[in-house]
Amino acid sequence: MNATANTRDQLLDYAQALIGSRGCNGFSYRDLAQHVGVKTSSIHYYFPCKDDLVREAIERYSEEATARVYAIDATLPAPDKLDRYAELLEGKVSAGKQLCIGGMMASDLASLPESVQCVLRRFFLSMESWLEQVLKEGLAHGTLRICDEPGTVARAMFAAAQGSMLTARLFQEPCRIREALESLYERQCDKAA
Template sequence: MNKLSDTADLILACTRKLIVGGGYNGFSYADIAEVVGIRKPSIHHHFPTKVDLVTALLAQYRQEAEAGFQGLQSAIADPLDQLRAYIQYWSTCISDASAPFCVCALLASELPALPGEVALAVRAHFRFLSAWVTSVLDRGVQQGTISLQYPARVEAEAFMATVHGAMLSARAYGEADMFAAIMQPLLERMAVKR
């Protein structure tokens, strides 16, 4: 993705918040114009259609996730600790409301009603996330820090479903701590007992 202008970055940041707050159909260019303080034609200049806007947001979101996972793998050797750091990232985001819900998870709940290009980008993010979690679990098993009952791919999907479900529970209860309360036992079950 090419470097975006400051205005395009502001539009994308606003779009992210609006999607997390109300989903794909919960906002319009008029909402963005009001929040960012620009006119709708300026938004159309950067993102001609809502599909263009949301697919650009999802491409940015994916790049951020890729960079985050690379950073985790560079900074933390133990695969179980990488999963802990991933969980801590979301726990912090939920607690401080900086990113209280995964944009792709929220959009996945709207998948049947999403335009095709947006749905493809959401599915691609889930495949990417599944591949990363699977690789972390595989490495943890090989290094003897993670114990699995089922194949890594199955466990990765269960892990992702639990993360996204824990986000939903934290939101439903209005209790940020609910996320960690759900995720901690899962991590403990995966850890090899020493």
């Protein structure tokens, strides 16, 4: 990897970490420059303005987070997939006390350019779509019971995940994430078994 790509990646890595811990408006190019060891003016070579940096950071995060969720073993029963999903979120909060960048960015929505808002919407829809498919699968196989339409429950689950990550970090209790998610569905015995 050449130095330019390495510096660019380092800037994106640290921007993602700062967004996850402080929010979009909680850091500056100076913070990045000090961490990566470049001049503040040098960052403009890679990202002419902070909006460019933030958009790329959220795009990158969205791709990585989506890949992790969609990489959950498709052969698992729906309740086990939801367990793996909760484990991913719990691990994120436990490891670095960071939140989902999507949730952090959404809280700054009024100050974000439309290009970043579009990336956030796609990310949220992707996560909700995955949850909806898992819920539909669980209903079809008789392994889950929910109290509303799968799409509605999926949106509620993703909202619960975002909110519970906040409280999990506040109280340093990652188990709050799983508790919030599990309150929205009921496990059933597999009828095929």
